Every structure is written in C-alpha cells, then in structure tokens.
Amino acid sequence: MGRRPLATGGNRRRGLSEDTHKPATRLVEVGRRKQWTRVEGQPGGVVNPPVWRSSTHLYDSTADLAQGRPNADGHFYYGRRGGPTQWALAEALTALEPGADGTELFPSGVAAISCTLMALLRPGDELLFADNAYEPTRTAALGLLKRFDISARAFDPLDVDGFAQAIGPATKLVMLENPGSLTMEVCDIPALTAIAREKGVLSVIDNTWASPLGFPALERGCDVSVMSLTKHVGGHSDLMMGSASAKQPLIERIRNHAQFLGQVVSPDDAALALRGLRTMGVRLEQSTKSALAVADWLQSRSEVASVLCPMLPGAPGYDIWQRDFSGGCGLFSFTLRDADVRARARFLDSLELFGIGFSWGGYESLAIPVDPARVRDFNAWPSDADAGSGLGVRLSIGLEDPGDLIRDLTRAFAAMET
Numbered sequence: 001m002g003r004r005p006l007a008t009g010g011n012r013r014r015g016l017s018e019d020t021h022k023p024a025t026r027l028v029e030v031g032r033r034k035q036w037t038r039v040e041g042q043p044g045g046v047v048n049p050p051v052w053r054s055s056t057h058l059y060d061s062t063a064d065l066a067q068g069r070p071n072a073d074g075h076f077y078y079g080r081r082g083g084p085t086q087w088a089l090a091e092a093l094t095a096l097e098p099g100a101d102g103t104e105l106f107p108s109g110v111a112a113i114s115c116t117l118m119a120l121l122r123p124g125d126e127l128l129f130a131d132n133a134y135e136p137t138r139t140a141a142l143g144l145l146k147r148f149d150i151s152a153r154a155f156d157p158l159d160v161d162g163f164a165q166a167i168g169p170a171t172k173l174v175m176l177e178n179p180g181s182l183t184m185e186v187c188d189i190p191a192l193t194a195i196a197r198e199k200g201v202l203s204v205i206d207n208t209w210a211s212p213l214g215f216p217a218l219e220r221g222c223d224v225s226v227m228s229l230t231k232h233v234g235g236h237s238d239l240m241m242g243s244a245s246a247k248q249p250l251i252e253r254i255r256n257h258a259q260f261l262g263q264v265v266s267p268d269d270a271a272l273a274l275r276g277l278r279t280m281g282v283r284l285e286q287s288t289k290s291a292l293a294v295a296d297w298l299q300s301r302s303e304v305a306s307v308l309c310p311m312l313p314g315a316p317g318y319d320i321w322q323r324d325f326s327g328g329c330g331l332f333s334f335t336l337r338d339a340d341v342r343a344r345a346r347f348l349d350s351l352e353l354f355g356i357g358f359s360w361g362g363y364e365s366l367a368i369p370v371d372p373a374r375v376r377d378f379n380a381w382p383s384d385a386d387a388g389s390g391l392g393v394r395l396s397i398g399l400e401d402p403g404d405l406i407r408d409l410t411r412a413f414a415a416m417e418t
C-alpha cells in the first residue's frame with residue numbers, strides 16, 4: 001500500500017508494528033516521535049510535542065545555513081515551513097489516512113480546498129464539482145478559479161453515468177464530497193473515482209464529515225483527501241484549520257503551491273488540533289450514537305417529512321453508506337412537513353441546548369436552518385425522500401445526553417405549533 005512508517009510513540013516499549021493497531025490505538029500513538037518529545041541529556045520525555053513558537057531558526061555557522069533544507073521533513077529552516085508541533089500534526093494525519101504519503105496543513109478548511117484546486121489545475125482546465133459540495137467550494141470553483149481561466153461545472157453526484165458523460169477533453173479534476181453538505185446524499189465514490197481515473201481525471205474529496213476514521217478516502221479511489229480540521233479534529237469550537245493528504249507527487253505539488261501562497265498554521269493551533277485528535281475517536285463514536293437516537297426519534301414525529309441521515313437504516317443513502325463507511329458523526333439534516341419560515345424560526349429559537357450557529361463537530365450541539373435547493377443546479381434532495389415544505393434544519397449532535405436533546409426538540413416542536 002506504500003504506507004509510510006508510523007511515528008513511534010514516546011512511551012512504547014514493545015516492538016509491535018503500529019500498522020496492526022486499531023484506529024483507537026493509532027489515535028494515541030501517531031505524531032509522537034521521540035525527537036519531538038525529548039530534551040537532549042534528559043531521561044524520558046513529555047507526552048505531547050511541545051509548542052515550538054518560532055519564526056527564526058538559528059544556525060551554528062554559515063556552512064550550516066548553506067545546508068538548510070527547506071523541503072525536508074523534520075528539518076528546521078524558517079517559520080513558514082513549520083516546526084515540530086506542526087510536523088507532528090501533519091505526520092499524525094498522514095498516518096491516519098491509509099495510502100497517504102504526506103499532509104499539508106492550512107489555516108482553514110476553505111484554504112485547503114482552494115489551494116488544492118489551484119495547485120492541481122492550470123489555465124484552460126475544467127473542474128467538475130459535485131452538486132452537493134460545500135457552498136464555499138462552489139464559490140471558489142465558479143469565482144476564484146474562473147479568474148485563472150479554469151472553468152467549472154456542477155454534476156449530479158447520484159448519476160454515475162451522467163458523470164462519465166460530463167467528463168470532457170479539458171476535464172482534469174473532480175471535486176467530491178460524501179455525504180453532501182446540508183442534503184447528506186451519499187454517492188458511489190468507488191464508481192465515480194474509477195471512471196475519473198480511467199479518463200485521467202484527478203479526484204479530490206472533502207472528507208470532513210467522516211474523517212479517515214469513517215471513510216478511508218484514498219483507499220476508496222480518491223487522489224487527495226481534504227478536511228476542515230475546524231470540525232472533528234479541533235472538536236471544541238475554538239480552532240480553525242484545514243488539511244490535504246495525498247500520495248506523492250501530488251502532495252508535493254500541493255505543498256509547493258501552499259508555500260507560494262504563504263499558507264501557515266501556528267504551532268499553538270497545531271497543538272490544539274493534536275489535543276483534539278487524541279479524543280476524536282471517542283467523540284465521534286458518542287456523537288454518532290446520540291445522532292442515531294435523535295434521528296430515529298425524529299422519524300416518528302409528525303412535524304418531520306424526512307430525516308436525511310445516511311447512518312439511519314432505511315434512510316436515503318443508507319445502502320452505500322453501509323458498504324463504504326466504517327463510521328459516522330453527529331451531523332445530519334431533516335425536512336419539515338408543512339412549516340413555513342416563521343414556524344421554523346420559532347422551532348429553532350425555542351431550542352435551549354442547541355446553539356444557533358455555523359460550523360459543527362464541536363462538543364456542543366448546534367442547529368441551523370438550511371435551504372439547499374437555492375444553491376443547487378440539480379434537485380439534490382434525495383429523490384425518494386419527501387421534501388415536505390422544502391424547509392430543512394441541520395443538526396450537529398454534540399456530547400450532551402441524547403435524552404435531554406430529544407426533550408429540548410420536543411419542547412421546540414410544541415413552540416413551533418403555537
């Protein structure tokens with residue numbers, strides 16, 4: 001598989017290969033090289049790679065300066081190339097993404113998406129993006145890239161044959177997302193990426209929802225896996241960051257482009273992301289369980305037309321989800337049967353445990369109104385689902401007790417009716 005050797009945990013005594021360890025164990029081990037957690041001359045070391053806050057690396061001599069190696073992993077050069085704290089996070093993410101040779105960090109998920117697209121496309125190229133993509137991805141495709149003479153078109157991610165036909169001579173890259181933002185439809189990534197590969201088209205996926213713990217994107221045929229670390233990896237709503245993981249030589253192209261654009265991540269933020277990463281597995285497991293309980297309960301409510309949660313047996317997308325995913329998260333949507341905009345606002349404003357706000361994947365639950373039809377070229381609501389009033393709500397289920405969340409939602413439905 002060309003898997004890069006994993007980092008050696010600072011406290012390991014036995015010579016077990018980390019490749020045999022389960023994800024829960026790997027989350028604890030990754031990125032903790034001894035050279036980053038120990039001080040020369042001291043016995044033992046610290047658990048976490050410290051925050052190395054630095055712009056300048058001092059060399060011992062001009063001869064050493066001349067030996068500086070800007071692209072070599074694990075060698076100080078200058079702050080823009082990062083230091084041990086950022087390298088530890090990047091190495092950890094690479095180790096968690098089966099098939100990846102490296103990871104580039106970005107100051108946000110949007111930066112990771114825009115920079116990856118710019119790195120891999122040239123003037124005259126065409127980008128196809130899934131109609132269910134995150135809205136700023138669409139904006140970057142149709143706005144930013146257009147200024148560089150890169151054209152972009154949406155395609156229906158549920159129509160595999162249509163995708164094959166949409167690929168033209170100038171198509172160089174397809175931007176995927178699974179499940180889709182807001183509408184949560186699940187597409188057949190192995191089928192889409194097989195077609196793309198056969199036609200010489202690169203596949204980039206926004207893998208924020210599942211993370212590699214739930215969807216090993218490169219193993220499923222994608223060439224680049226992008227994540228907003230702001231969501232599950234940060235996990236505490238206090239951090240913005242993004243990442244792109246890929247095989248060589250793609251990761252090198254992305255890294256070079258990021259350097260051209262001066263993309264940096266602070267060591268303080270990298271340390272926060274590393275801290276979040278250690279508990280990501282248990283947080284995802286818990287929020288998935290709670291989300292399933294809430295989604296299942298919503299299905300029984302007369303106010304709800306359809307629950308757009310592919311993790312839920314029988315829900316749209318469940319079959320492919322079950323085939324391709326090994327885990328989920330707390331984010332899903334539902335549609336209201338016959339509410340109007342004001343009734344929906346009453347519902348949302350009555351919630352006490354759910355904050356009203358963007359982002360998701362934090363420890364606290366959130367709810368927002370969603371009207372995805374407005375930003376879609378195709379009818380993106382799952383075709384077999386009843387869209388009801390067409391008005392939707394997206395929930396990010398956090399770590400609260402699911403029974404308390406259900407009681408809160410019950411109160412809010414009552415307030416919606418009055």
Ligand SMILES: *Cc1c(COP(=O)(O)O)cnc(C)c1O
Nearest residue numbers: 108109110134206208228230241
């Ligand atoms: C939030 C989000 C992003 C963007 O990440 P930021 O870190 O907020 O820039 C990208 N993709 C998806 C699916 C998201 O939900």
